[in-house]
Amino acid sequence: MMILKDILYKVGLDIVIGSTDVQINDIHFDSRAVKENDLFVAIKGTAVDGHDYIEKAVSQGAKAVVLEVMPDYQDENVTYIKVENAHKALALMAANFYENPSRQLKLVGVTGTNGKTTTTSLLYQLFKKSGFKTGLISTVEILIDEKVVATKHTTPDPMTINKHLAAMVAIGVDYCFMEVSSHGIAQERVTGLEFAGGVFTNLTHDHLDYHSTFAEYRDVKKRFFDQLPKDAFALTNLDDKNGAVMLQNTKAKKLGYALKTFTDYRAQIIENQFGGLLLKINEHEVWSKMVGEFNAYNVLAIYACAIELGLEEIEVLEVISQLEGVSGRFQYFTTVENRITAIVDYAHTPDALKNVLETINSIRTRNETVITVVGCGGDRDTSKRPKMAHIAAALSDQVIFTSDNPRTEDPQLILDDMEAGVEPQDYKKTITILDRSQAIKAAAKMADKNDIILIAGKGHETYQEINGVRSDFDDRKIIADILNKLNK
Numbered sequence: 001m002m003i004l005k006d007i008l009y010k011v012g013l014d015i016v017i018g019s020t021d022v023q024i025n026d027i028h029f030d031s032r033a034v035k036e037n038d039l040f041v042a043i044k045g046t047a048v049d050g051h052d053y054i055e056k057a058v059s060q061g062a063k064a065v066v067l068e069v070m071p072d073y074q075d076e077n078v079t080y081i082k083v084e085n086a087h088k089a090l091a092l093m094a095a096n097f098y099e100n101p102s103r104q105l106k107l108v109g110v111t112g113t114n115g116k117t118t119t120t121s122l123l124y125q126l127f128k129k130s131g132f133k134t135g136l137i138s139t140v141e142i143l144i145d146e147k148v149v150a151t152k153h154t155t156p157d158p159m160t161i162n163k164h165l166a167a168m169v170a171i172g173v174d175y176c177f178m179e180v181s182s183h184g185i186a187q188e189r190v191t192g193l194e195f196a197g198g199v200f201t202n203l204t205h206d207h208l209d210y211h212s213t214f215a216e217y218r219d220v221k222k223r224f225f226d227q228l229p230k231d232a233f234a235l236t237n238l239d240d241k242n243g244a245v246m247l248q249n250t251k252a253k254k255l256g257y258a259l260k261t262f263t264d265y266r267a268q269i270i271e272n273q274f275g276g277l278l279l280k281i282n283e284h285e286v287w288s289k290m291v292g293e294f295n296a297y298n299v300l301a302i303y304a305c306a307i308e309l310g311l312e313e314i315e316v317l318e319v320i321s322q323l324e325g326v327s328g329r330f331q332y333f334t335t336v337e338n339r340i341t342a343i344v345d346y347a348h349t350p351d352a353l354k355n356v357l358e359t360i361n362s363i364r365t366r367n368e369t370v371i372t373v374v375g376c377g378g379d380r381d382t383s384k385r386p387k388m389a390h391i392a393a394a395l396s397d398q399v400i401f402t403s404d405n406p407r408t409e410d411p412q413l414i415l416d417d418m419e420a421g422v423e424p425q426d427y428k429k430t431i432t433i434l435d436r437s438q439a440i441k442a443a444a445k446m447a448d449k450n451d452i453i454l455i456a457g458k459g460h461e462t463y464q465e466i467n468g469v470r471s472d473f474d475d476r477k478i479i480a481d482i483l484n485k486l487n488k
């Protein structure tokens, strides 16, 4: 409960009709959740306009409404507040409502197309192992130190973020690592949070349905760094074409990390095998269980971040060698009988798929066959479909195209979009099997002694969404069961 006036602190108000001296129980941006004495925020969304639900929210007991356009009909018992940007207002009000928890711990945001979950989860593990109470807000889960909370978004809405940050503060969490998605920045989900640091991983093709051009996608990511305070650090990957752009206008301390460019934090790959990476960071050799060149970037980023947050170099390097891989990211096992390796990876962008397949190709020791099972999500960027199919076919020996959360789309049409990207010389390598478990089964049947099966796109996910309905589905369980049944 909080007085409306206090909730509105620092929210620029255009027009106020009614009193701001009223008690507010809770804040909602969905009319369906509004109860007696709540505040409703009307948001113009991508599907509908929250302004159409103002009367409904009021009829359910809303005491105040924050909006961008004043309605013709106004209830005299309700306070109406017009703001310029309701997304921004919601974020600032959420921070006020939970008493600005981000200021009471050290919050670090990680943005970029790929590597956010990996980097934040490794940072969480690193700080836990170094003895701190730690928080994590990620695609896979939210962790309030050791308490696990399920999540549906990479970057949740501002009420959810602030609620969980407040729960972290309440139990004495010192550091929280969170993923900052481009949707999150564009929709102001992270506005009003005080960050101690920001990290940029990389920028490649994704979400070009939502951000209409690559330049727009890049500029949204940059906005996160533009908003960092002076005493924060801004750490960027200088081997990425857009790495330097992120720091152009930031007030924060500018830092770089790279394998190929001379900058503040540098690493060298000495060995890259299935068992992990041997890296040289600052003249020290460090072993990591993470696999592939792309993970060398993730490891270097967490090292730099830990140093910037004041941890001791030698201790950090020691802990890095103990860190485990992240759920559904290059998660693999090998069968006992025929030494078939099955890898489940969350590669759902062209660049991620290319990295994972190049990693597999560079570290396979014999002439094993690489069999890839991959699909593309429905109701998401259609332009990445042919690109992902092209990469899968070019870099594998056999490919099975299949479904990955078709959502409301016709699964066959998604596969048609994908197939259009396959080069004629690769046609004979590819087949399509709509049903994902059948596709995985076919891959398992094809696999011979020492072969490698990559199952890409779903990683940690435990569902398959078809026609808007989610059913239980876990790539890891399915491949393990089938290989077991086939006695491979």
Ligand SMILES: CC(=O)N[C@H]1[C@@H](OP(=O)(O)OP(=O)(O)OC[C@H]2O[C@@H](n3ccc(=O)[nH]c3=O)[C@H](O)[C@@H]2O)O[C@H](CO)[C@@H](O)[C@@H]1O[C@H](C)C(=O)N[C@@H](C)C(=O)N[C@H](CCC(=O)O)C(=O)O
Binding pocket: 029, 030, 031, 032, 042, 043, 044, 045, 046, 047, 048, 049, 050, 051, 053, 139, 152, 153, 154, 155, 156, 157, 181, 182, 183, 184
């Ligand atoms: C495209 C997108 O990002 N949509 C997000 C957005 O919803 P929206 O703007 O589309 O909302 P809308 O349905 O048009 O409704 C507008 C407003 O009317 C309200 N409403 C609606 C109906 C009603 O009866 N009453 C009512 O008040 C809604 O609550 C909303 O406030 O704001 C909602 C609240 O924060 C999000 O849940 C929703 O995420 C949807 C479900 C989604 O799928 N988002 C994905 C694309 C996403 O956000 N992904 C990113 C990045 C993923 C990654 O690459 O890692 C993420 O951070 O997860």
Ligand SMILES: Nc1ncnc2c1ncn2[C@@H]1O[C@H](COP(=O)(O)OP(=O)(O)OP(=O)(O)O)[C@@H](O)[C@H]1O
Binding pocket: 112, 113, 114, 115, 116, 117, 118, 119, 139, 154, 179, 181, 201, 202, 294, 295, 297, 298, 328, 329, 330, 345, 346, 347, 348, 351, 352, 353, 355, 356, 459
């Ligand atoms: N630093 C990196 N550079 C390029 N590719 C990476 C990197 N780290 C991980 N990947 C690849 O991208 C996939 C997704 O990784 P991760 O889940 O860490 O990314 P994310 O940014 O959190 O993705 P999302 O946008 O879905 O939240 C991995 O499974 C791997 O294939």
Ligand SMILES: N[C@H](CCC[C@H](N)C(=O)O)C(=O)O
Binding pocket: 154, 348, 376, 377, 378, 380, 404, 405, 457, 458, 461
């Ligand atoms: N956070 C990403 C994840 C995609 C994962 C893939 N399995 C899919 O469903 O498309 C998105 O919403 O675009």
Ligand SMILES: [Mg+2]
Binding pocket: 116, 117, 118, 138, 139, 140, 154, 179
């Ligand atoms: Mg993620």
